[in-house]
Amino acid sequence: MKLLRRNIWLLFFISFIATLVLLLVLAYSRWLGIQEHYGMRQLNLVEQWFGNLTAILVQQETIIDAVGQDIHHSDAVHGADVQQKLDGLFSLSPGFFAGFALTTPEGDLHKFSHNLKDAKVPKNLLQNELTRDSFQQALDSDFMVLGRTYNVPGVGLVMPARKAIRDDSGNAVDVMTAAIQLDNAGIFFTRGMTLGDFNRITLIRSRDLYPLYSVGDNADKEFYRSAVDKKEFNRLINQLAGNAGLSREALMQSEKAIPYRRYVTDGRDRVYGVAMYQPRYEFWVMSEISEHFYRNELYTTLLSYLSIFLIFQGVMFYLFRLIARTEWKRREDLLRQATHDELTGLPNRSYLMQTISEWVFRGQPFSLLFLDMDNFKGVNDNFGHRAGDRVLAELARRLQCCSHDTETPVRLAGDEFLILTPETDEEKLYQRAAGFLAQLKNDFIVGNLHFRLGASIGIARFPDDGDSLESLLRAADIAMYQAKKRKSSIQLFEPLFQEQYLSKLRIEQKLHHAIEQNEFFMVYQPQLDALGRLIGVEALLRWENCELGNVPPDQFIPVAEMSGLMADIGRFVSARALQEISRLQQDSGSRFRVSLNVSVSQFMTPDFLPDLLQQIDAAGLDHALVSLEITENLFIEDMDYVCGLLGEVHEQGIHLSLDDFGTGYSSLSVLRCLPLDELKIDKSFVENLTTDETASKLVQSIISIGSNHHLQVVAEGVETAEQLALLLDCGCQSFQGYHFARPLKIADLRNYLKDQRFL
Ligand code: C2E
Ligand code: CA
Ligand code: CA
Numbered sequence: 001m002k003l004l005r006r007n008i009w010l011l012f013f014i015s016f017i018a019t020l021v022l023l024l025v026l027a028y029s030r031w032l033g034i035q036e037h038y039g040m041r042q043l044n045l046v047e048q049w050f051g052n053l054t055a056i057l058v059q060q061e062t063i064i065d066a067v068g069q070d071i072h073h074s075d076a077v078h079g080a081d082v083q084q085k086l087d088g089l090f091s092l093s094p095g096f097f098a099g100f101a102l103t104t105p106e107g108d109l110h111k112f113s114h115n116l117k118d119a120k121v122p123k124n125l126l127q128n129e130l131t132r133d134s135f136q137q138a139l140d141s142d143f144m145v146l147g148r149t150y151n152v153p154g155v156g157l158v159m160p161a162r163k164a165i166r167d168d169s170g171n172a173v174d175v176m177t178a179a180i181q182l183d184n185a186g187i188f189f190t191r192g193m194t195l196g197d198f199n200r201i202t203l204i205r206s207r208d209l210y211p212l213y214s215v216g217d218n219a220d221k222e223f224y225r226s227a228v229d230k231k232e233f234n235r236l237i238n239q240l241a242g243n244a245g246l247s248r249e250a251l252m253q254s255e256k257a258i259p260y261r262r263y264v265t266d267g268r269d270r271v272y273g274v275a276m277y278q279p280r281y282e283f284w285v286m287s288e289i290s291e292h293f294y295r296n297e298l299y300t301t302l303l304s305y306l307s308i309f310l311i312f313q314g315v316m317f318y319l320f321r322l323i324a325r326t327e328w329k330r331r332e333d334l335l336r337q338a339t340h341d342e343l344t345g346l347p348n349r350s351y352l353m354q355t356i357s358e359w360v361f362r363g364q365p366f367s368l369l370f371l372d373m374d375n376f377k378g379v380n381d382n383f384g385h386r387a388g389d390r391v392l393a394e395l396a397r398r399l400q401c402c403s404h405d406t407e408t409p410v411r412l413a414g415d416e417f418l419i420l421t422p423e424t425d426e427e428k429l430y431q432r433a434a435g436f437l438a439q440l441k442n443d444f445i446v447g448n449l450h451f452r453l454g455a456s457i458g459i460a461r462f463p464d465d466g467d468s469l470e471s472l473l474r475a476a477d478i479a480m481y482q483a484k485k486r487k488s489s490i491q492l493f494e495p496l497f498q499e500q501y502l503s504k505l506r507i508e509q510k511l512h513h514a515i516e517q518n519e520f521f522m523v524y525q526p527q528l529d530a531l532g533r534l535i536g537v538e539a540l541l542r543w544e545n546c547e548l549g550n551v552p553p554d555q556f557i558p559v560a561e562m563s564g565l566m567a568d569i570g571r572f573v574s575a576r577a578l579q580e581i582s583r584l585q586q587d588s589g590s591r592f593r594v595s596l597n598v599s600v601s602q603f604m605t606p607d608f609l610p611d612l613l614q615q616i617d618a619a620g621l622d623h624a625l626v627s628l629e630i631t632e633n634l635f636i637e638d639m640d641y642v643c644g645l646l647g648e649v650h651e652q653g654i655h656l657s658l659d660d661f662g663t664g665y666s667s668l669s670v671l672r673c674l675p676l677d678e679l680k681i682d683k684s685f686v687e688n689l690t691t692d693e694t695a696s697k698l699v700q701s702i703i704s705i706g707s708n709h710h711l712q713v714v715a716e717g718v719e720t721a722e723q724l725a726l727l728l729d730c731g732c733q734s735f736q737g738y739h740f741a742r743p744l745k746i747a748d749l750r751n752y753l754k755d756q757r758f759l
Helices: 002-006 008-073 080-092 129-140 182-190 230-244 248-254 291-339 349-362 376-402 426-441 469-486 495-511 553-562 566-588 608-619 632-636 639-651 668-673 683-687 693-708 721-730 746-758
Strands: 097-103 109-112 150-152 156-166 172-181 199-205 211-215 258-264 269-278 283-290 366-373 408-413 416-421 444-446 449-451 455-462 490-492 520-529 534-545 549-551 593-597 626-630 655-661 678-681 712-716 734-736
Touching: 008 080, 008 156, 008 172, 008 199, 008 258, 008 269, 008 283, 008 291, 080 097, 080 109, 129 156, 129 172, 156 182, 172 182, 230 248, 230 258, 248 269, 269 291, 283 291, 291 349, 349 408, 349 416, 349 455, 349 469, 366 376, 366 426, 366 469, 376 408, 376 416, 376 426, 376 444, 376 449, 416 426, 426 455, 426 490, 455 469, 469 490, 469 495, 495 553, 520 566, 520 593, 520 746, 534 553, 534 566, 534 746, 549 553, 553 566, 566 593, 566 608, 566 746, 593 655, 608 639, 632 639, 632 655, 639 655, 678 683, 678 693, 683 693, 683 712, 693 712, 693 721
Parallel strands: 455 490, 534 593, 593 626, 626 655, 655 678, 678 712, 712 734
Antiparallel strands: 097 109, 097 172, 150 156, 156 172, 199 211, 199 283, 258 269, 269 283, 366 416, 366 455, 408 416, 444 449, 520 534, 520 734, 534 549
């Protein structure tokens, strides 16, 4: 079935051949049918003719015989009485007979019916060429004899029937001739007894092969003047005998109608015929139809068959073409569905795979521009997937518009797109990527919503950056990740990224077991006020792995965030730090705040606050002694949720501190609506405080913002007395940095506290 579906035209061809064969079979059987039909009709016709003729002739013979005998036995053989008898005979069937004549055995005509009075009848039948033969025959025969058909002027065509009238000793005393009028008699023989114009019926005298009578053809006077070809006729009789399976003699006695075929007109025309012999009166009845007629009839039938065949084939062709087209379209659709993305109509990953495999196989250099929207997640989360879908469709449209003929934009997944290009020149690639980014700069409009979404592009080249789709996609993805760090930028893949990527991969693998292997521990960095008194500590996580050594949190925390490990790690940090600090405070009798760094994913875990409260209570710490350091990254998330949760945290009396302030993008209005207690000036500003004037201005403005909003301001990363002095000048009241203390293990912090008390 599958094969047939695939070869629909083969099926059509088979059906065409099958119907053609059927047509030929039908035509052939029709041909046989026509032959049989007309064969049977001719057979019946000849038998009818034979029967009718024989009956008429026997009847005439009886009458002639009776009248002849009557004349012979009457006394007045040569008187008016004879004339009367002949006229009486004539009046019995006028129209059938042209007349009656009585001749002496020597052939002299001595009496005839009065209607022959003006006719030019031969005076002596034995001396006339046309009549001699049959007259002699009648003298020799006991039966009635049919003579040659000839034209009698004034009478027309006549066929003579002669009978010798004998005396008691058998000697012929007279010969009676009845002339059958062919022009009229034909009606008696043939009434309704031909098949049509195409059918010819002939009576042939077997003795001399002259035609006696013929219908169906224009048999004129000339026709009766010549005999049929003796040789040819002989051949025909032999053929008839052969067809009947009889000898010639037996055939001529059998009174059987025998079908035959023969060629006429010098072998150019074939006729189908039936012949039957009348032995008493010695003539053949033959009916013939030309093959032309058969053929014409066949052609007419064939023509109608052919019309039906052509119409049928036309309809079939139309149907098959319809099926083939539908099938082709279905296959195209399936192929398109398999290789194209439904939402955007762009080619998809399978298409990319096929194309790239071909290009890689040909060794043709090319590049992949991996494009990822910077803020797409926000659209989906805040405005629903429908809005997201419309943004993606618009994005695809823009990419398509901007693409050159040789470039193919592809949708990989979600908001990840890719442009396949044969370009590999670094400078041109940057130009092309910039062109695409420029297209995306304009707002995306969905209904009455306007979205400004940047995108980042990572570029990987074949064969430099990978030799398979997988490796190239990874390279492009790594480059894109680098680009994303800078937001809306472009990055070509570099081998260094690969190393970073691999190191990240290694970190991730080890990180999975870090908690259970007890590889984490906490350090605490003191925070002091302007008078050098300890006001709090920031809890900082440390990881020591036997293979990787000490991995700085800057490296492993982003990996933990990406791989979903941060919630667990965060729980570990808060539990450990709260317990250690609580115990230290109990032991030392001092009170100071402990600040916990809270990452975005940790904050967004569903049970974040209940878990934290439970841990604080378990540690036995005052809520007021716990501070959470959050960053501006948190505000990219669902703001309603974030604000709500921060409010709850604040209500619990827990201190909230905004870390790395000044590096993010949050606006001042955000500050106003958030329940914050503290701002932390990022260490990058403090670092440049003494050298960079703008940094010092920024620090000043952060401090004034803090005081305006009644927020405590902590300067982070204070390393020198100079920095401290400047910060104090600016009005900063709290400090953290190496100038005071490095992050300390809990035991070291314990000592630090002791030292502080002694100072
Ligand atoms: P951060 O929250 O800004 O932490 C302050 C960082 O500055 C710490 O680096 C600290 O050691 C360093 N620092 C303190 N004083 C000075 C100084 O005078 N000069 C210099 N150059 N650096 C100073 P650290 O411990 O390597 O932590 C780096 C970052 O890792 C932190 O930045 C924080 O974002 C993250 N982090 C550390 N521990 C945790 C944690 O437990 N949870 C979370 N979520 N993040 C953590
Ligand atoms: Ca911090
Ligand atoms: Ca910080």
